[in-house]
Structure formats: structure tokens, C-alpha cells
Amino acid sequence: MKNKLGILIRLLLPYIAIGISVLVYYGVSDTGKQKKMDHPYYLYFIGLIGLYILIGIIIGLFKKERLKKVVYKAPFYTGVIVFLLLLNFVTSKTLWLPILYFPSLDRIIGLIVEQRVFLFNNIVDSLKLLITGFLWGASVGFLTGLALGYFKKVGYWLNPVTKAIGPIPTTAWIPLALSTFPTTHSANVFLIAFAVWFPVTLMTSSGIQSINNVNFEVSRTLGASTFYQIVHVAIPAAMPSIFLGAFYGTVSSFATLMAVEMNGNSSGIGWYINWQKSVMMYDGVYAGLILIAAICSLTLTLLFKVRDKVLVWQKGVIKW
Amino acid sequence: MVGELKIDNVHKRFKNTDPYKDDVIALGGLSLDIKPGSFVSLIGPSGCGKSTLLRIIGGLDKATEGHVYIDGNDIKKPGSDRGFAFQGSNLFPWLTVEKNIAFGLKARGIYKDHQKDVDEYIKLVGLEGFEKSYPHQLSGGMQQRASLARALVGHPAVLLLDEPLGALDAFTRMNLQDEILEIWKKHNMTMIMVTHDVDEAIYMSDQVVVMSARPSKVEEIIDIDLPRPRARAQDTFGVYRTKILDVLNLGGKIDEIEYYL
Numbered sequence: 104m105k106n107k108l109g110i111l112i113r114l115l116l117p118y119i120a121i122g123i124s125v126l127v128y129y130g131v132s133d134t135g136k137q138k139k140m141d142h143p144y145y146l147y148f149i150g151l152i153g154l155y156i157l158i159g160i161i162i163g164l165f166k167k168e169r170l171k172k173v174v175y176k177a178p179f180y181t182g183v184i185v186f187l188l189l190l191n192f193v194t195s196k197t198l199w200l201p202i203l204y205f206p207s208l209d210r211i212i213g214l215i216v217e218q219r220v221f222l223f224n225n226i227v228d229s230l231k232l233l234i235t236g237f238l239w240g241a242s243v244g245f246l247t248g249l250a251l252g253y254f255k256k257v258g259y260w261l262n263p264v265t266k267a268i269g270p271i272p273t274t275a276w277i278p279l280a281l282s283t284f285p286t287t288h289s290a291n292v293f294l295i296a297f298a299v300w301f302p303v304t305l306m307t308s309s310g311i312q313s314i315n316n317v318n319f320e321v322s323r324t325l326g327a328s329t330f331y332q333i334v335h336v337a338i339p340a341a342m343p344s345i346f347l348g349a350f351y352g353t354v355s356s357f358a359t360l361m362a363v364e365m366n367g368n369s370s371g372i373g374w375y376i377n378w379q380k381s382v383m384m385y386d387g388v389y390a391g392l393i394l395i396a397a398i399c400s401l402t403l404t405l406l407f408k409v410r411d412k413v414l415v416w417q418k419g420v421i422k423w
Numbered sequence: 424m425v426g427e428l429k430i431d432n433v434h435k436r437f438k439n440t441d442p443y444k445d446d447v448i449a450l451g452g453l454s455l456d457i458k459p460g461s462f463v464s465l466i467g468p469s470g471c472g473k474s475t476l477l478r479i480i481g482g483l484d485k486a487t488e489g490h491v492y493i494d495g496n497d498i499k500k501p502g503s504d505r506g507f508a509f510q511g512s513n514l515f516p517w518l519t520v521e522k523n524i525a526f527g528l529k530a531r532g533i534y535k536d537h538q539k540d541v542d543e544y545i546k547l548v549g550l551e552g553f554e555k556s557y558p559h560q561l562s563g564g565m566q567q568r569a570s571l572a573r574a575l576v577g578h579p580a581v582l583l584l585d586e587p588l589g590a591l592d593a594f595t596r597m598n599l600q601d602e603i604l605e606i607w608k609k610h611n612m613t614m615i616m617v618t619h620d621v622d623e624a625i626y627m628s629d630q631v632v633v634m635s636a637r638p639s640k641v642e643e644i645i646d647i648d649l650p651r652p653r654a655r656a657q658d659t660f661g662v663y664r665t666k667i668l669d670v671l672n673l674g675g676k677i678d679e680i681e682y683y684l
Contacts, residue, residue, distance in 0.1 A: 326531040
């Protein structure tokens with residue numbers, strides 16, 4: 104940190120961008136075709152970005168590490184603000200894009216704020232479904248993977264079955280599941296669980312099979328029973344692979360969640376997006392997409408945080 | 424004194440996975456008596472079944488024919504009377520040094536009563552301060568030390584060493600040879616070591632057992648009558664070396680001999 108002026112300029116960049124955004128927002132007249140909102144929500148949002156950076160700078164005055172991070176990230180935040188500025192300009196100050204499909208930022212952000220209770224309830228419904236399905240799929244997948252990987256006979260009989268039904272896209276099961284399960288909810292849970300089950304099973308069993316046999320021999324010479332060996336050698340040694348399976352499973356559970364919510368569900372973020380589309384409210388569609396992106400990203404971050412805790416003995420393989 | 428081994432006419436045949444090829448006969452009726460508390464090296468041409476013999480003693484493989492007795496008991500599976508140090512360190516990468524060493528005690532359910540042993544062996548192999556380190560944070564020599572401590576902490580009467588120092592550089596290797604000898608002397612245990620290094624065998628052993636090529640038997644047992652502690656640069660070493668190499672060359676039908684001069 105030699106060049107103090109350079110740092111100062113980097114930290115000022117986002118604020119300059121915010122200043123220009125405000126000038127354009129009030130200085131250039133709207134087309135007037137977009138629905139007018141009660142508040143300048145778009146400006147509130149970039150204000151929040153500015154506030155976030157400011158907090159970072161204030162903490163950074165005391166913690167050098169944090170300051171370095173803020174200085175490093177400042178151009179990126181500036182880029183985000185400039186991108187939003189361009190987007191806002193095109194959607195609310197010009198008629199270059201069809202208004203129906205490209206609502207102004209004020210409308211999208213405003214909708215999230217004004218319908219927050221309703222959206223929140225839908226998020227809760229989605230998460231309930233996602234978590235229930237994930238837990239079922241991951242635990243059953245873990246157990247099947249363990250049995251397939253560790254016991255050769257189980258693998259002989261059941262591997263072909265797994266290989267036959269596992270790769271079927273989950274969405275292809277939707278018609279069958281909806282007609283055979285007693286309730287839509289249980290069918291949905293099954294479908295999400297299925298999406299998680301296959302990658303977890305596959306990665307658990309292949310993780311166990313690729314363990315160097317010497318690990319098991321060492322543990323045998325040290326007096327470990329079969330059960331002890333499974334718990335204390337097979338599972339920890341396969342853990343990196345199991346986490347990879349959970350990662351793939353999580354990603355495919357999102358896809359399945361959207362598919363089932365858009366097919367016959369009556370709540371949830373996927374249902375919300377579909378509903379908004381059908382009534383031609385594209386600001387709602389965008390709001391739903393933004394929320395989905397946030398949820399998926401947060402879930403994966405959480406998963407990787409857990410992995411880093413569990414696998415401290417290993418150096419990171421996949422960065423998130 | 425415990426740690427006596429009697430190897431009685433042991434055969435080992437490996438089924439060939441290709442049904443049109445003959446089975447591989449690794450050991451062809453090998454007999455050997457090992458006195459309690461002695462240090463014995465197994466040396467022989469590549470693929471002659473040294474490691475197989477060690478694995479049978481360890482209870483990891485079963486003899487096709489014949490028996491191995493430890494203090495009069497027929498060996499059928501691994502037991503706490505034998506420790507096994509594998510080629511390379513083979514520490515469990517997900518466990519800290521301390522937990523690696525405690526693994527056997529925990530697996531046998533006797534950890535609570537022997538917790539102190541773990542600290543003792545960490546000290547013995549000079550790994551104080553590294554208790555909480557993971558294997559990837561240690562050097563090759565330190566990993567090997569931890570691995571030795573793991574095999575020793577259950578107080579086995581016999582320690583089986585399968586080329587334990589093969590992957591180490593020369594200096595680390597010599598240091599560890601001395602440390603193993605010190606542990607051997609202090610704990611009065613029987614040690615059986617497979618090695619490719621003739622000098623290592625002479626430096627460390629009471630007896631060097633030279634094995635013949637497949638199907639393998641004992642070709643000759645050479646007693647090393649040198650006082651301990653031994654000096655590495657000794658003229659008498661040369662005499663033993665020549666003798667062992669002579670026997671190895673007489674082992675017959677050898678395509679490649681693995682030893683270091």
C-alpha cells in the first residue's frame with residue numbers, strides 16, 4: 104500500500120459512479136411509459152451498495168486486511184453500479200427495448216420491497232420443499248452409495264440398477280410421480296430427493312471404491328473391526344467425493360425445484376415466476392429470478408463453508 | 424520373553440486372473456525360526472515374496488499351505504501382538520498426528536486406559552509440537568516417524584517393517600535407522616524388516632535372511648556378528664556385503680536384482 108493517492112481514487116470510484124447515476128436519474132427525463140413508483144427504489148439500492156463499501160472502509164481503518172479487500176473490490180462494485188446505470192438508462196429513459204419484457208429497475212426492486220411478505224412466504228415454501236427433498240435424497244443416497252461402494256456383492260447386484268435409473272432426468276418422472284403419489288407435496292419431495300440421490304450415491308460409492316486399499320490394511324493391522332473401518336476409514340476418506348456429490352445434487356435440486364413448482368404447485372418462487380409470466384407482469388418474473396439466484400448462491404456458499412470446516416485436512420479442490 | 428516366530432513350510436499361491444495362465448507361486452515351502460528380541464532382515468530378488476511373507480506374518484494374507492506361529496499361536500488374522508509399518512508412511516490424511524497414533528488404541532477400545540502412551544510415543548519419535556498437525560503439513564521423515572509411533576503404541580511383541588524407509592532421502596534414512604534401532608533395544612521387541620538395501624540390512628540386523636527367486640525359500644541365513652552400536656564405514660561390512668551379493672547371484676534364474684551397492 105505505497106500509493107495512497109491510488110487507493111483513494113480506487114475507493115472514490117464507486118461514489119463517483121453513484122453520483123453520475125443520481126444525476127442521470129433526475130437530469131434525464133423518463134419516457135413516462137413505465138409505471139411510476141412511489142419511491143426511487145433503484146437509487147436506494149445503489150445507495151445500499153455505497154453504504155456497504157463505506158462500512159468496509161470504516162472497519163478497514165482499524166483492520167488492514169479488510170481495507171485491502173475493499174480496495175481490491177472497489178472497481179468491481181463500480182462496474183456493478185455502471186452496469187445498473189446503463190440498464191436503468193436504456194429501460195426508463197429510452198424506448199430501445201420493449202417495455203413489457205424490460206421493466207425499469209425501480210419497478211423490479213420496488214416490487215421486491217412492496218411484496219416482501221408475500222415473496223418471503225413463497226421463499227419459505229420453496230426452501231421447505233428443497234430442504235426436505237435434499238435431506239431425504241442426500242441421506243438415502245449416502246447410505247446406498249456406502250453399501251454399493253463398500254460391499255462388493257451389493258455393488259454387483261445394484262450397480263446396474265443405479266446406472267439404469269439414475270441418469271433419467273428428474274423432470275421425466277414428473278407425470279408418473281404426480282399420478283402415483285398421494286399428494287402433490289410428497290411427489291415434489293420425491294422428485295427433488297431423486298435429483299439429489301443419484302449424484303450423492305454415485306460420488307459416495309466411487310469415492311469409497313477409489314480409496315487406496317492400504318488404508319484398510321493399516322486399519323486392520325491396528326485392530327479395526329468392519330464397522331469401525333466403515334465409520335473411521337471409508338467415510339472420512341471418501342468425504343471429498345461425497346461433498347462433490349452433494350454439490351452436484353444441490354445444483355440439480357434447484358433445477359428440479361423450479362420444474363415441480365412450475366408444474367402443478369400453488370406456491371413457491373418457481374410458481375410465482377410462472378404466475379407472473381402468465382399475467383404478463385415481467386417485473387415479477389425478474390424479481391423471482393433475482394431471488395432464486397440469491398437463494399442458490401447462498402445455499403452453495405453454505406455448503407462450501409461446511410465442506411471447508413469438515414475437510415480442513417485437505418486443500419480446497421473446487422473454489423466457490 | 425515374547426516375540427518368537429516359527430514359520431513352518433509356508434506356501435503361497437496367487438490365483439492368476441487370466442485362466443489360461445498358471446498361478447503364481449510366491450512362496451514354495453518356506454521355513455524359518457526367529458528368536459524373540461532379534462532383528463531380522465529379509466532380502467531377495469524382486470518379486471520373490473518377501474512382502475508376501477511379511478503380510479502372512481501380519482495376518483493380512485493367508486498361507487495356502489503351512490503355518491506361522493507367534494509364541495506358539497497359529498496366526499490367522501492381524502492381532503495386537505504384531506505391529507505393521509507399511510511402505511511409505513500411509514498416515515490417514517484426515518487425522519492429526521495425535522489421532523493417527525491413537526487410531527489403534529481407539530479401534531481396540533482401550534484408548535481411555537492408554538492415553539498416556541500416545542504422548543509417550545510422540546515424544547519417543549520426536550514429534551512434540553506437531554500433535555495437532557495434519558500429515559500433509561509434515562516432511563516425509565516426520566510422516567514416517569508418526570507412522571512408526573502408530574505401529575508401536577499398542578506395544579506389539581513383533582514389529583513388521585515393509586521397506587519403511589524406501590521413499591526417504593539418504594540422511595533422513597540413516598537417522599531413522601538409528602531411531603528404529605534405539606526403539607528396538609529399549610523395548611526388547613522382535614523386528615522383521617523387508618529391505619532392498621544390503622547395507623541397511625547389514626547395519627541393522629542380527630540376521631539377514633536371503634530368499635531365493637520364486638517359488639521362494641530361504642536361500643541362506645547370514646548372521647551379522649558385529650558389535651553394536653555399529654559404525655557405518657567398516658571394512659567388515661564389505662565382507663558381509665560380498666557374501667550376501669554372492670548368495671543373491673546364486674539365487675538362480677534372476678533377470679533383475681534389486682539392491683543398492
